[in-house]
Amino acid sequence: MRPLIIVNWKCNKTTQDSLEWLQKVGPRLESYSKVEVVLCPSFVLLPVVAQTVRSAGYPLRLGAQTVSSIEGGAYTGEVSAIMLKGMVDYVLIGHSERRDVFGETDQQVDQKAQIAAKYGLMPVVLVQGEQTPIPEGVKLVAYEPVFAIGTGKADTPDNANKVAQAVKNKRPNVIILYGGSVNPDNIKLFLDQPHISGTVVATASLVPQNFLELLDALR
Numbered sequence: 001m002r003p004l005i006i007v008n009w010k011c012n013k014t015t016q017d018s019l020e021w022l023q024k025v026g027p028r029l030e031s032y033s034k035v036e037v038v039l040c041p042s043f044v045l046l047p048v049v050a051q052t053v054r055s056a057g058y059p060l061r062l063g064a065q066t067v068s069s070i071e072g073g074a075y076t077g078e079v080s081a082i083m084l085k086g087m088v089d090y091v092l093i094g095h096s097e098r099r100d101v102f103g104e105t106d107q108q109v110d111q112k113a114q115i116a117a118k119y120g121l122m123p124v125v126l127v128q129g130e131q132t133p134i135p136e137g138v139k140l141v142a143y144e145p146v147f148a149i150g151t152g153k154a155d156t157p158d159n160a161n162k163v164a165q166a167v168k169n170k171r172p173n174v175i176i177l178y179g180g181s182v183n184p185d186n187i188k189l190f191l192d193q194p195h196i197s198g199t200v201v202a203t204a205s206l207v208p209q210n211f212l213e214l215l216d217a218l219r
């Protein structure tokens, strides 16, 4: 499997910003074919981003930043897995911002992972450490220590690898990514670790030039 670079735009970018980003980054992606890039924009941007990626033929997969834990119906504001099906391949579930700011529980993370899988979306469950429960059947896990998220203070590649190994000891079939202040100077060090198969990047992905520098560091 090629290393997975998941780009998490979080609550950033207008339609115009996202189209500019795609225009600058999209045509360059062919030359970084050693990695697989998965872009996770906000829900409202997804249709226009999906349409642009498809018509331009950019080698870019798409993901959502979360999904509802319920199938659908009278739940104002929710976005269900069935709505996302056909538009994205991946769904981030249980990001620490969802847990800590919006009170998402382990039980909801579990329900979200099950419902994503039911509709053919690949759940990427984010864990804060080796103790965070991982729902049954989940194959992609991202270790994101809270202290490293958006702070510029990444975990050490060595410790991230140890956590990844500890998670794999419990769940041998999972693939582990690392997220938290990944930048052009450290991305290769994380990907060189034997138990880390990709990264999640937010801050360093927002400006197209910065994101291309990050990919350049992997050449």
Ligand code: PGA
Pocket: 008, 144, 148, 149, 150, 151, 152, 179, 180, 181, 182, 200, 201, 202, 203, 204
């Ligand atoms: P960061 O965020 O790259 O800004 O540290 C990563 C994440 O929260 O997924």
